[in-house]
Amino acid sequence: MATGPCGVDFREAFSCFHYSTAEPKGSDCYEQFKTMQDCFAEYPAVYNKNDGDDDDSMPDLNSLDDENESQEAPKSDAVEKK
Numbered sequence: 001m002a003t004g005p006c007g008v009d010f011r012e013a014f015s016c017f018h019y020s021t022a023e024p025k026g027s028d029c030y031e032q033f034k035t036m037q038d039c040f041a042e043y044p045a046v047y048n049k050n051d052g053d054d055d056d057s058m059p060d061l062n063s064l065d066d067e068n069e070s071q072e073a074p075k076s077d078a079v080e081k082k
Contacts, residue, residue, distance in 0.1 A: 001047075002014075004043075004046055004047075005039065005042075005043050005046060006036060006039035006040055006042075006043060006046075006047065009032070009035050009036040009039045010036050012032050012035070012036070013029060013032040013033045013035070013036040016028070016029035016032045016033075017029050017033075
């Protein structure tokens with residue numbers, strides 16, 4: 001993937017994730033991964049996600065964004081005693 005028509009976009013997204021210090025890791029790389037995903041969509045003959053060779057499928061970034069917005073950490077009024 002590091003080569004081909006979307007190689008630069010892939011490398012930028014990968015590097016962003018690799019060096020990310022955000023929590024959760026990579027959450028600051030949304031734009032880079034969106035750009036990469038858009039590029040993949042422009043070249044389906046090269047980056048066909050339905051070829052069956054790979055068990056990993058790239059999630060839809062829009063659905064991940066919706067998931068992150070709907071997930072909140074549970075609030076607890078209990079104080080831990082030591």
